[in-house]
Amino acid sequence: xxxxxxxxxxxxRRTLLGSxxxxxxxxxxxxxxxxxxxxxxxxxxxxxxxxxxLQDTAGGSFPGCRRNHAKGLAVGGYFESNGNGVELSKASVxxxxxxxxxGRFSLAGGNxxxxxxxxxxxxxxxxxxxxxxxxxxxAMINVPVFLDATPxxxxxxxxxxAPDPATGKPxxxxxxxxxxxxxxxxAALSVIEKGAPPATFAxxxxxxxxxxxxxxxxxxxxxxxxxxxxxxxxxxxxxxxGENALFDGLVAAIRVAPLRWRFLVTxxxxxxxxxxxxxxxxxADRREVHVGTVVLDQVHTxxxxxxxxxxxxxxxxxxxxxxxxxxxxQARSAAYAESFRRRAGETKPTGAVxxxxx
Numbered sequence: 574x575x576x577x578x579x580x581x582x583x584x585x586r587r588t589l590l591g592s593x594x595x596x597x598x599x600x601x602x603x604x605x606x607x608x609x610x611x612x613x614x615x616x617x618x619x620x621x622x623x624x625x626x627l628q629d630t631a632g633g634s635f636p637g638c639r640r641n642h643a644k645g646l647a648v649g650g651y652f653e654s655n656g657n658g659v660e661l662s663k664a665s666v667x668x669x670x671x672x673x674x675x676g677r678f679s680l681a682g683g684n685x686x687x688x689x690x691x692x693x694x695x696x697x698x699x700x701x702x703x704x705x706x707x708x709x710x711x712a713m714i715n716v717p718v719f720l721d722a723t724p725x726x727x728x729x730x731x732x733x734x735a736p737d738p739a740t741g742k743p744x745x746x747x748x749x750x751x752x753x754x755x756x757x758x759x760a761a762l763s764v765i766e767k768g769a770p771p772a773t774f775a776x777x778x779x780x781x782x783x784x785x786x787x788x789x790x791x792x793x794x795x796x797x798x799x800x801x802x803x804x805x806x807x808x809x810x811x812x813x814x815g816e817n818a819l820f821d822g823l824v825a826a827i828r829v830a831p832l833r834w835r836f837l838v839t840x841x842x843x844x845x846x847x848x849x850x851x852x853x854x855x856x857a858d859r860r861e862v863h864v865g866t867v868v869l870d871q872v873h874t875x876x877x878x879x880x881x882x883x884x885x886x887x888x889x890x891x892x893x894x895x896x897x898x899x900x901x902x903q904a905r906s907a908a909y910a911e912s913f914r915r916r917a918g919e920t921k922p923t924g925a926v927x928x929x930x931x
Contacts, residue, residue, distance in 0.1 A: 631683025645679035658864035664893030698885030
């Protein structure tokens, strides 16, 4: 059995490559995406086509819901900056202080009513409110690398890993052929497969995936990636079971005590560490700077008065933080905007996960 075949066999048993989760590692696209289809000329990949693929993967659209990571809960809290980030970036968020935030935990897939699967990719979107009306929005997931180097790779992979109509499951032979012809995806799978996912949202690390650029007050810039790491094991909370076990466990944990994550920025080496390929991890010996702590102390049913209408566009950035040359960044922004456009004109449902009064 080839290495690619072993990948397919292992992954076919995991939710990661299930029809809901395969698209959930993030919507992708290319810089310069258009929101209209070109009827004349060569076929082009567009934000519309990508979001259509997400809907197909979910078995159709669910009106008013996000086309990916549809199931979620709203959270609130603050970012406590320790001042260490000022060395790297002039962004106001890194000045010592406390900055209000809201956010959203989610699970991969376009069906907001699907049962929680322990192996499903987990998402955390954050919106930080900064001085002078600036915002910083992030869309993170719980794996350190992405499966696709380019937007077209993402689109093609969702086709290759789509369920076979005859069986309702991805076809191992088709998956094997795809992985064998995409060595970057095979390498990313090897990284993602290491270790079982944590039992709860509260003890899960979240990664920004793409590289960004930090610029300091002198105009010098460095490539960076970031991640959130649980500050310490969460306190004891009632064990949750049932179809919403992960989300119910999150609610129980926050009601015991605020949840805290260390915000770590990894500084890359210009010209050495890839900034345009999210399938590749940077070396483990790169410098890391602890810039503060994300504290979540509120949890709510998703609704119009919290984050239901928020687009966690990764290109909403404060002065001092800029996108890298990663082609996925502009594509994610375009696909998120297309998803938002579709649901904006639809009736909003009550959140699929309801937070009951304590």
